[in-house]
Amino acid sequence: MALIVALFSGFAAAALAPGIHLVTRRGTGRVLCAVPAALFVYFATLLGPITAGEGVSEQYAWAPRLMLQLSLRVDGLSLLFALLITGIGALVTLYTGRYLEGHPHLGRFFLFFFTFMASMLGLVLSDNLIALFIFWELTSLSSYLLIGFDHTRDTSRAAALQGLLVTVGGGQALLLGFLLLGMVAGTFEISQLPGLTLREHALYPAMLLLVLAGAFTKSAQFPFHFWLPGAMAAPTPVSAYLHSATMVKAGVYLLARLSPVLGGTELWGTAVPLVGGITMLLGAFLSLGERDLKRVLAYATVCVLGALTFLLGLGTPAALHAAVVFLLAHALYKGALFLAAGSIDHSTGTRDLSLLGGLRRAMPVTAVAVGLAAISMAGLVPAFGFIGKELVYEAALVEAAVTGHPRPWLAAAASTLTFVPLVAVAAMLALRPFFGPERELPHAPHEAPAGMWLGPVILSVLGLVLGARPALAEGLLARATPGIAPSDLAPLKLWHGLTPALGLSALSLAGGVGLYLLRDRVRALLSGLRLERWGPERAYALGLAGVLRLASLQTRLIQSGYLRQYFLVTIVSVGGLTAYALVVLSGARPRLEFSGIEAHEVVIGGLMLLAALAAAHSNSRLASVAAMGVVGFGVALVFLFFGAPDLALTQCIVEALTVVVFLLALLKLPPYRDLSSKLTRVRDGIISLAFGAVMTAMVLVAAQNHEYPPISGYFLENSVPAAHGRNVVNVILVDFRALDTLGEITVLVVSALGVAALLKLGPRREETR
Amino acid sequence: MTSLIYNAVVRALMPLLLIFSVFLLLTGHHEPGGGFTGGLVAASAFVLHGVANGPAAARRAVRVPLPALMGVGLLCSLASGLVALEQGKPFLTGVWMEIGGGLGSVKLGTPLLFDLGVYLVVMGVTLTFVFSLAEE
Numbered sequence: 006m007a008l009i010v011a012l013f014s015g016f017a018a019a020a021l022a023p024g025i026h027l028v029t030r031r032g033t034g035r036v037l038c039a040v041p042a043a044l045f046v047y048f049a050t051l052l053g054p055i056t057a058g059e060g061v062s063e064q065y066a067w068a069p070r071l072m073l074q075l076s077l078r079v080d081g082l083s084l085l086f087a088l089l090i091t092g093i094g095a096l097v098t099l100y101t102g103r104y105l106e107g108h109p110h111l112g113r114f115f116l117f118f119f120t121f122m123a124s125m126l127g128l129v130l131s132d133n134l135i136a137l138f139i140f141w142e143l144t145s146l147s148s149y150l151l152i153g154f155d156h157t158r159d160t161s162r163a164a165a166l167q168g169l170l171v172t173v174g175g176g177q178a179l180l181l182g183f184l185l186l187g188m189v190a191g192t193f194e195i196s197q198l199p200g201l202t203l204r205e206h207a208l209y210p211a212m213l214l215l216v217l218a219g220a221f222t223k224s225a226q227f228p229f230h231f232w233l234p235g236a237m238a239a240p241t242p243v244s245a246y247l248h249s250a251t252m253v254k255a256g257v258y259l260l261a262r263l264s265p266v267l268g269g270t271e272l273w274g275t276a277v278p279l280v281g282g283i284t285m286l287l288g289a290f291l292s293l294g295e296r297d298l299k300r301v302l303a304y305a306t307v308c309v310l311g312a313l314t315f316l317l318g319l320g321t322p323a324a325l326h327a328a329v330v331f332l333l334a335h336a337l338y339k340g341a342l343f344l345a346a347g348s349i350d351h352s353t354g355t356r357d358l359s360l361l362g363g364l365r366r367a368m369p370v371t372a373v374a375v376g377l378a379a380i381s382m383a384g385l386v387p388a389f390g391f392i393g394k395e396l397v398y399e400a401a402l403v404e405a406a407v408t409g410h411p412r413p414w415l416a417a418a419a420s421t422l423t424f425v426p427l428v429a430v431a432a433m434l435a436l437r438p439f440f441g442p443e444r445e446l447p448h449a450p451h452e453a454p455a456g457m458w459l460g461p462v463i464l465s466v467l468g469l470v471l472g473a474r475p476a477l478a479e480g481l482l483a484r485a486t487p488g489i490a491p492s493d494l495a496p497l498k499l500w501h502g503l504t505p506a507l508g509l510s511a512l513s514l515a516g517g518v519g520l521y522l523l524r525d526r527v528r529a530l531l532s533g534l535r536l537e538r539w540g541p542e543r544a545y546a547l548g549l550a551g552v553l554r555l556a557s558l559q560t561r562l563i564q565s566g567y568l569r570q571y572f573l574v575t576i577v578s579v580g581g582l583t584a585y586a587l588v589v590l591s592g593a594r595p596r597l598e599f600s601g602i603e604a605h606e607v608v609i610g611g612l613m614l615l616a617a618l619a620a621a622h623s624n625s626r627l628a629s630v631a632a633m634g635v636v637g638f639g640v641a642l643v644f645l646f647f648g649a650p651d652l653a654l655t656q657c658i659v660e661a662l663t664v665v666v667f668l669l670a671l672l673k674l675p676p677y678r679d680l681s682s683k684l685t686r687v688r689d690g691i692i693s694l695a696f697g698a699v700m701t702a703m704v705l706v707a708a709q710n711h712e713y714p715p716i717s718g719y720f721l722e723n724s725v726p727a728a729h730g731r732n733v734v735n736v737i738l739v740d741f742r743a744l745d746t747l748g749e750i751t752v753l754v755v756s757a758l759g760v761a762a763l764l765k766l767g768p769r770r771e772e773t774r
Numbered sequence: 775m776t777s778l779i780y781n782a783v784v785r786a787l788m789p790l791l792l793i794f795s796v797f798l799l800l801t802g803h804h805e806p807g808g809g810f811t812g813g814l815v816a817a818s819a820f821v822l823h824g825v826a827n828g829p830a831a832a833r834r835a836v837r838v839p840l841p842a843l844m845g846v847g848l849l850c851s852l853a854s855g856l857v858a859l860e861q862g863k864p865f866l867t868g869v870w871m872e873i874g875g876g877l878g879s880v881k882l883g884t885p886l887l888f889d890l891g892v893y894l895v896v897m898g899v900t901l902t903f904v905f906s907l908a909e910e
Contacts, residue, residue: 650806658814662900665821669907728868729881730803738808739885739892743866746888747851750895754844757899764906 008063008077011044012130015123022119023112034102034456037115041094041122048079048087055084056480058491062132062196072193078132081484082261085329086129086254088481089336093250094122096460100344101242103456104351114154114240121147125251129258134183134193137259141179141223144252145172151247152239164238167545171222171232179219185212198266199488213267216259217276224256224310227284228541234295234303235542241347244299249306249339254332257313261328265488268320277318282419284311289426293524294531298346298356298434302339305382305430308423309335316400319416322489323403327396329485330497333478334393334468338381341464342434345375348457349438354447358433363443367450370458372439377465379435381472383428383517384510389471391510392497394424398506421509421516428517433524472499573692580696587703595705606646613639621693626674630667634660651734784826791819799893800886809889813896820897821904829908832901840898840905847894854887 018040026033051061062078079087101118105111124143131137146169153165185208187193190201203209220226225233236248247253260277267273288308295301309331316328348371349364350356365372381390401417452458471478475497483491501507520527565571587593616635623629637660644653681689720733720741730736738746795816802808824832836843858867870883 651808651811654806655811655814658811658818662814662818662821662904665825666904666907669904669910673910728885729870729883730885732802732804732806732808735802735808735889736885738810739803739888740868743851743855743885743888746892747855747866750851750892751848753899754848754895757844757902758841761902761906764910 007047008061008079008130009065009075011047012077012123012127014040014044015119015126019116019119019123022115026112026115031106032102033111033115034099034106037119038095038098038102040119041091041098044126045088045091045095048084048091051079051084052481055079055081056484058484067136072187073135074133074194075136076132076194076196077130078196079130081481082258082329082487083129085333085481085485086251086258087126089333090122090125090129090251093246093336093340093464096340096463097242097246097344099456100245100347100460101240103454104242104347105240110154114151117147117150117154118243118246121151121247121252125255128255132195134187134195137195138176138180138183141219141255142173142176144247144255145169145176145223148172148236148247148252151243152236154240154243155238158238161238164232164235168232168236170549171229171545175219175222175229178215178222182212182215182217182219185215195262195266198263201266203266204270209267209270210272213270213272214276216263216267217280220256220259221280221314222256223259224253224314225284225307226256226280226311226314227287228544230284230288230307231540231542231545233307234300237297237299237303241299241343241350244303245340245343245347248303249343250336253306253310254313254336257310257317257328257332260314260317261325261487264317264320264325268317268488274318274320278315278416279318281311281313281315281318282416284308285315285423286419287311289423289430290531292430293426293520293527294534296358296528298349298358298361298438299343301358301430301434302343302346305427306335306339308427309339312397312420312423315416315419316397319400321400321403322486322493323396323495324400325489326482326486326494327393327400329482330396331393333471333482334381334388334390337464337468337471338378338388338390341374341378341461341468342382344457344464345371345378345461348453348461351457352448352453353450358437360444360446361438362441363439364450365439366443368439368452370462371453374458374461374465375439376435377469378461379431381465381468382434383431383514384424385514387469387472387499389468389475391472392475392499394510395501395504395506398509399501399504402505402509417509421513424510424513425516425520428514429520429524432517432521475499573689576692576696580692580699583703584699587699587706591706593706593710595702596709597705606643609639609642609646621690624680625676626671630664630671634664637663649734651732781826784822788819788823791815791822795819795893799889802889803885809892810896813893814900816893817897817900817904820901824905824908829905833905836901840902844895844898844902847891847896847898849891850894851888851891854884854891857884857887 018037022033022037025036029036054061060078060080062076064077065075067073067075098115098118101111101114105114108114121144124140124147127140128137128144131140149165149169152168153161155161183193186198186203189203189206189208189212190198192198203212222229233248233253237244239248264273268277285308288304288306288311292301292304292308295304313328313332313335316324316331346356349361349368352368353361353364355361377388381388384390384394397420398417401420479497480491482497483494486494613636616632616639620629620632620636623632637656641653641656641660644650644656717733720737724730724733724736728736728740730740795812797812798807798815799809799812802812820832820836823835833840838846855866857869859865861869863869866888868883868885870881873880873882
């Protein structure tokens with residue numbers, strides 16, 4: 006029970022947030038942060054059992070025959086994520102209450118925000134692939150709403166759409182991959198997957214690549230990395246939470262979760278480290294080329310996501326352990342840096358690194374928090390980031406020493422090369438805004454309020470505490486390492502002795518300092534490349550423009566706007582397809598029989614024929630409508646004579662109403678301006694006659710063929726005993742075929758709303774004319 | 775286009791048509807009629823009113839906004855299906871019960887609620903078509 010309550014309390018908080026905001030106004034952040042804080046405490050109580058090796062799980066049947074159930078399961082990995090989601094969630098909620106204080110849509114913000122939080126919790130707690138997928142998509146949707154929160158700005162909307170298209174596009178691939186995986190494995194339960202022989206299956210490459218496409222788009226891996234810097238259009242707390250600490254790690258989570266199932270093959274060991282390696286190098290260098298604080302951080306996040314992917318791809322116990330440790334270190338320091346960047350923006354009115362300077366006097370607390378976080382980011386000695394970085398190096402070196410294969414050496418080189426720009430960026434973030442002369446800024450700077458500095462301070466201090474006392478997190482992190490028994494892992498230590506990894510650390514530190522000193526030249530070089538002109542972002546822009554062009558092209562081709570053309574196309578295609586089915590597919594031949602026709606039927610038929618001719622021939626609309634009415638009432642009479650009073654009644658009323666509708670429309674129309682040409686009339690005549698012939702043939706065939714016993718017998722027999730009704734037509738409508746009727750009335754309502762909307766758009770059309 | 779005769783006839787005809795529409799709805803399960811026909815008759819009553827007094831007056835005479843009419847109709851039909859679900863039967867299975875006893879016992883079933891939904895939807899849809907056109 007507890008897990009599902011925890012999960013749905015997040016959704017409940019989302020639903021209630023706008024209402025709560027109406028009451029609490031300025032205190033909303035402080036009130037609402039109780040929800041994630043309580044959840045954090047709940048998950049913290051699970052720390053003991055989980056590190057002891059127990060698992061907590063709950064199952065709820067959903068659609069059992071489709072193998073769908075809401076299975077929730079907590080193990081080390083999901084607990085690590087759940088603690089990050091709720092812990093950072095509480096701090097960010099508190100922060101947002103002050104950051105967006107007085108914003109007219111703060112209630113709506115928390116609706117989106119808590120929806121995201123609950124979805125993300127669901128994602129990491131799900132033990133069923135399909136449930137995981139649903140939460141996965143929910144995080145994409147809530148991310149879309151949050152990036153586009155400032156919806157009056159074009160750039161926000163475009164960035165939101167970009168993020169959505171990339172992540173949801175990957176989500177489609179992911180769904181296919183999950184379906185393949187589930188069909189091959191015979192189960193969608195993740196905890197039952199390890200131990201199955203999926204890697205030898207012929208479909209393994211397809212399912213792996215599809216799953217990877219989903220994970221890579223979500224976690225902003227090359228070539229999909231471009232949406233993440235774009236997502237910085239979101240309010241800063243969102244960037245800190247979704248686009249650094251939690252959502253973008255969903256792809257990494259998935260890789261970690263599935264690495265015991267799908268990992269360890271040649272394909273995994275090639276594709277995953279390759280993409281991760283490119284991403285981490287690209288992200289690290291691109292972050293040097295930016296001046297906007299948030300974009301610098303975004304590219305640094307891309308870099309770390311790449312590094313995590315890279316480590317999961319290597320797949321050795323040391324690499325997996327390093328990935329988990331590095332993930333925690335990054336969440337702590339990057340959350341702090343993002344929130345501090347928001348505080349700087351809030352206080353000074355700018356995030357441009359080249360404008361900021363000398364803030365250490367005005368914002369001392371923020372300066373300290375940023376300094377501590379930067380130490381962790383650069384991987385300097387007392388911080389937790391140092392341990393993470395050392396493990397990354399060791400993971401690469403250990404494999405190199407053991408196998409002697411060229412790939413691990415490449416890995417060691419790539420990771421060292423990645424940390425060089427990261428050190429430079431960390432120095433830039435810690436020094437540029439706070440040191441140097443005080444500058445002229447859009448607002449006079451002031452220290453952020455307590456609600457806003459608390460988050461960065463707690464997160465950065467935590468990074469330092471865990472560095473000094475890694476044993477605090479050791480048990481959980483060992484349990485979180487996917488597919489590896491904790492006893493196989495080396496304990497976390499700040500000081501490893503004089504190892505080769507330490508040498509690489511010194512190397513990257515020196516390189517980073519050098520790069521920092523050359524930063525202006527490097528930035529000029531990078532911005533000279535103009536990646537947006539030829540990078541994958543350009544491909545996205547071209548693709549989107551292409552789809553829009555195709556849409557307008559086909560609209561121009563198909564949608565002429567003339568009702569008669571639509572009719573022509575509809576009639577010709579319906580008639581043609583029916584004739585094809587009738588003549589070619591069924592091969593049935595209708596027989597014309599004239600026996601048993603009564604005199605009054607001939608009279609009615611003749612009248613209808615005459616009226617139809619008159620309608621086609623008349624020069625006045627009114628006369629045509631009247632003639633059509635005669636046809637309609639003739640049909641009603643036919644119904645009546647053939648024992649269908651229901652239909653006759655309905656037909657009569659419909660005819661009467663049709664006349665009213667026609668008259669309403671006709672009053673607005675001018676008289677016939679020009680009649681159609683002779684050629685058109687001949688064409689229309691041929692088409693009408695042919696269509697009539699096809700319909701006649703179809704009715705005859707339907708009446709004369711009895712390949713299957715008609716279903717009407719069943720209806721007649723069961724109408725009274727089963728459905729308590731003597732009017733079979735009505736019983737069919739409201740009981741036997743009620744689902745059809747429900748669909749039909751839904752369509753009716755939709756079309757009525759459409760008609761009303763179309764007609765209401767009329768005045769606007771006239772304004773533009 | 776105001777005609778005294780037409781207006782007088784409409785005034786007399788409207789209540790009759792509305793009563794007739796309810797009659798059609800209620801007897802529909804055994805005799806010709808039903809929600810669809812009943813809804814059309816009810817709609818035609820208000821259409822006549824609209825032709826006499828203008829669509830705005832006719833909308834007021836309906837008293838309920840037309841989208842609400844359609845929405846409530848859809849909800850009625852949907853709800854009638856949920857009753858069976860609650861009893862563990864497939865969606866939209868007819869559930870019947872007998873009300874009263876002795877002389878005046880009446881069988882009531884979810885199909886009637888379903889038909890009421892159809893009635894409201896058809897009435898709302900038809901009037902939306904006609905009134906939107908008339909207001910153009």
